[in-house]
Amino acid sequence: MLQRKIPLAMVFVFGVISTLQYFVPHPLSQQYYDTMLKWMIGVGSMAIFLALVSFLRHHYVRLRKKEHAPYSAVAILSFLFMTLVGFIGGMGPGSVFQKMFYYVQAPLQATMFSLLSYYMASASYRAFRAKSFEATLLLITAFIVMFSVTTFGNYVPGVPKALEWIMAVPNMASKRGIAIGVSLGSIATSLKIILGVERNWLGG
Amino acid sequence: MRDFLIKLASLNRTTIYLIITIGVLLPLVVPLNLGQKMSPPTERLYTFIDTLPKGSHILLSADYDPSTLPELQPMLEAIVKHAVLRGVIPIVMSLYPQGTGLGIQACEKARLELGARPDTDYVILGYKPGFSAVILGIGEDIRKIFPTNYSGIPLDSIPAMRGVKNYNDIALVVSFSGGSTPFAWVTYANTKYGQKIASGITAVSAADFYPYLQTGQFIGALMGMKGAAEYEYQVNKLLEKEGFKKAKSVFAVRGMEANSIAHFLIMLFIVVGNIGYFLTKKRREA
Numbered sequence: 190m191l192q193r194k195i196p197l198a199m200v201f202v203f204g205v206i207s208t209l210q211y212f213v214p215h216p217l218s219q220q221y222y223d224t225m226l227k228w229m230i231g232v233g234s235m236a237i238f239l240a241l242v243s244f245l246r247h248h249y250v251r252l253r254k255k256e257h258a259p260y261s262a263v264a265i266l267s268f269l270f271m272t273l274v275g276f277i278g279g280m281g282p283g284s285v286f287q288k289m290f291y292y293v294q295a296p297l298q299a300t301m302f303s304l305l306s307y308y309m310a311s312a313s314y315r316a317f318r319a320k321s322f323e324a325t326l327l328l329i330t331a332f333i334v335m336f337s338v339t340t341f342g343n344y345v346p347g348v349p350k351a352l353e354w355i356m357a358v359p360n361m362a363s364k365r366g367i368a369i370g371v372s373l374g375s376i377a378t379s380l381k382i383i384l385g386v387e388r389n390w391l392g393g
Numbered sequence: 394m395r396d397f398l399i400k401l402a403s404l405n406r407t408t409i410y411l412i413i414t415i416g417v418l419l420p421l422v423v424p425l426n427l428g429q430k431m432s433p434p435t436e437r438l439y440t441f442i443d444t445l446p447k448g449s450h451i452l453l454s455a456d457y458d459p460s461t462l463p464e465l466q467p468m469l470e471a472i473v474k475h476a477v478l479r480g481v482i483p484i485v486m487s488l489y490p491q492g493t494g495l496g497i498q499a500c501e502k503a504r505l506e507l508g509a510r511p512d513t514d515y516v517i518l519g520y521k522p523g524f525s526a527v528i529l530g531i532g533e534d535i536r537k538i539f540p541t542n543y544s545g546i547p548l549d550s551i552p553a554m555r556g557v558k559n560y561n562d563i564a565l566v567v568s569f570s571g572g573s574t575p576f577a578w579v580t581y582a583n584t585k586y587g588q589k590i591a592s593g594i595t596a597v598s599a600a601d602f603y604p605y606l607q608t609g610q611f612i613g614a615l616m617g618m619k620g621a622a623e624y625e626y627q628v629n630k631l632l633e634k635e636g637f638k639k640a641k642s643v644f645a646v647r648g649m650e651a652n653s654i655a656h657f658l659i660m661l662f663i664v665v666g667n668i669g670y671f672l673t674k675k676r677r678e679a
Binding site: 222225237298332 | 410494
């Protein structure tokens with residue numbers, strides 16, 4: 190029972206104090222704020238440690254399954270290798286750790302993301318059809334935006350202005366609406382958590 | 394002709410991938426030298442940094458990992474070079490662990506190509522966990538969040554950090570991100586401390602940031618490969634003028650040419666796909 194009550198009480202107390210603190214310029218309030226910032230950074234560091242433990246545990250379990258074992262073995266070995274290299278040779282400029290990052294990890298990750306252009310080309314060819322009035326409108330807008338974000342777009346009169354208008358009027362109106370909705374939702378959810386109405390974060 | 398168009402509209406995936414590969418590779422091998430014209434958000438950021446007094450500080454936060462490196466890394470490198478050329482001191486940090494290495498790489502280029510001196514012409518702070526707490530903490534005292542630089546030297550011993558306590562001493566923060574991190578800089582650094590913010594963002598997320606440009610919460614922004622190419626092109630002109638011809642980089646400019654061709658091909662695919670769709674529909678109805 191206390192396992193649920195203590196976290197709920199802590200969230201309520203710190204939630205209320207932190208909200209009030211924002212509006213109180215007293216030195217005591219500032220001291221509380223500084224201490225909280227230190228705690229937040231400390232908790233953030235612990236979260237990284239937890240993530241590492243979780244990563245290793247997840248892949249250790251998968252090692253027992255034949256179909257996943259090779260991938261998990263590579264993940265664990267890569268993790269151990271980078272950790273060892275970092276501890277032994279350091280992470281400064283010119284170190285093996287940095288070379289591994291620049292010449293192995295960075296190209297691999299960048300390549301994975303770049304593959305999106307192939308999927309986009311294939312998907313737009315198959316799925317982007319002027320089936321209705323709305324779809325046609327979307328198609329025309331997409332054409333203007335796609336053309337104006339190319340280098341050629343800058344040199345065709347009227348195209349940069351058309352892009353500015355699309356981004357500054359219809360796009361901005363919808364983005365503002367979404368942003369206001371999300372912000373109000375965040376405030377409501379925060380209040381529900383502070384007041385103990387929303388308890389999903391406790392798990393179970 | 395009709396049969397040909399219908400056939401053209403049913404290309405298989407391999408053919409599409411092959412055409413895209415050729416379209417992307419060609420401008421990388423044979424440069425088109427199209428030149429770049431600055432768009433208003435790029436121009437605003439460039440002019441802001443260009444007109445800062447010598448000895449001013451700008452905080453560059455490499456809030457990304459290598460997955461968005463092709464778009465964001467040339468932005469960071471161009472801004473570091475621009476700042477060094479103008480005598481403005483870039484302080485490079487990251488809210489992402491992997492951003493540290495990318496920040497170091499950008500500064501290393503400025504060191505090797507422009508002769509910039511670490512801890513005098515630029516400072517690398519590295520990564521600190523805590524996200525919003527880090528942004529808020531810098532507003533109080535940067536030394537409480539980063540007592541030392543990336544190499545472990547106390548900030549008090551670093552000449553470039555003299556007189557820098559919090560956002561009051563930092564002219565601009567630029568957050569480079571493939572996600573929503575620039576929002577956090579606006580929420581915590583701009584709203585609470587009045588800090589001027591700009592961003593370097595991927596093209597896919599550019600539309601999300603327009604409201605912040607319009608309100609002035611971002612003083613400028615580099616949007617996707619286009620923004621990177623525009624800034625890089627402008628910095629190249631400056632490098633040439635200052636006698637650093639060898640320090641010129643064409644990563645984003647060439648990338649943008651490849652990007653432009655890829656966009657054209659995608660537009661062409663959409664047109665061909667639609668022609669095939671309407672012809673097939675007409676045939677079925679007949």
